[in-house]
Amino acid sequence: MLKFQLIPRVSVLTPNKVCNFASKNQTLITNFKNSSINSQMGYHTTPSHASKYLFRQLFEKDSSTFTYLLADLSHPNKPALLIDPVDKTVDRxxxxxxxxxxKLIYAMNTHVHADHVTGTGLLKTKSPGVKSVISRASNAQADLLVGPDDKICLGDLVLEVRPTPGHTAGCVTYVTGEGSDQPQPRMAFTGDALLIRGCGRTDFQGGNSSQLYKSVHSQIFTLPKDTLVYPAHDYKGFSVSTVGEEMQYNPRLTKDEETFKSIMENLKLAYPKLIDVAVPANMVCGLQDLAEKAA
Incomplete structure (x- = not known):
């Protein structure tokens, strides 16, 4: 498998390999304060001013989608990535x-979304050099296709790739590393697999309620209970949860598997209004116009 080296100390690593950090003796300050403010750009959580890592939670109101910005400020280029960008908010x-x-390096998706068009294509067009990232299991096109146990490195920041299929066949959760040089507590970007007091639907795009139940319990609920849960959407005004909270209070995933399956199979949700536009576009990571011209 390949190791991608895009700029110094930015890479995607294959399973069972670790990031090759330039300085083992560097003092790393990684404490995030969970202070929240509202701004015109949408809700975001701000880290401690002393932190070497930057984190912002951004919001797109039409689809109630969260986009996450992470960066390592300790490196000259200040490499950054976006998780689940939306086309409507690319300029913002x-x-x-x-x-x-x-310096934006990666534009990443947790899965092929059905309720909005990803901003990845526009980001690649407007910021040359940006690499798109999505799971190999999604069967979508991207510059980098990731799989179970792959690690995405951005400076010293590490994101582990955990497969969490069930909402769609290709869903993944990105989790910050467990080392002392990583953000504490850990952060899990769960896409639609695990929402705050809920989860993504399982009635289209290869969804499977039993698979989703197993994914969440084996890949997310096994993380430390103080791990911060950052979903791709929220419709009730929430912004962050923890693994421990969801294990205790999630009204669907605290049930046994058979009860969960019954709940999911009887939701009777409306057909997503943008699915016929969003899914084809997102299968080419938002580069649908270029793909059509090349056809």
């Missing part, structure tokens, strides 16, 4: 990245 996101003096 790039403006923020420019203001903060960051």
């Amino acid at each position: 996101d790039l403006s923020l990245i420019q203001e903060l003096g960051l």
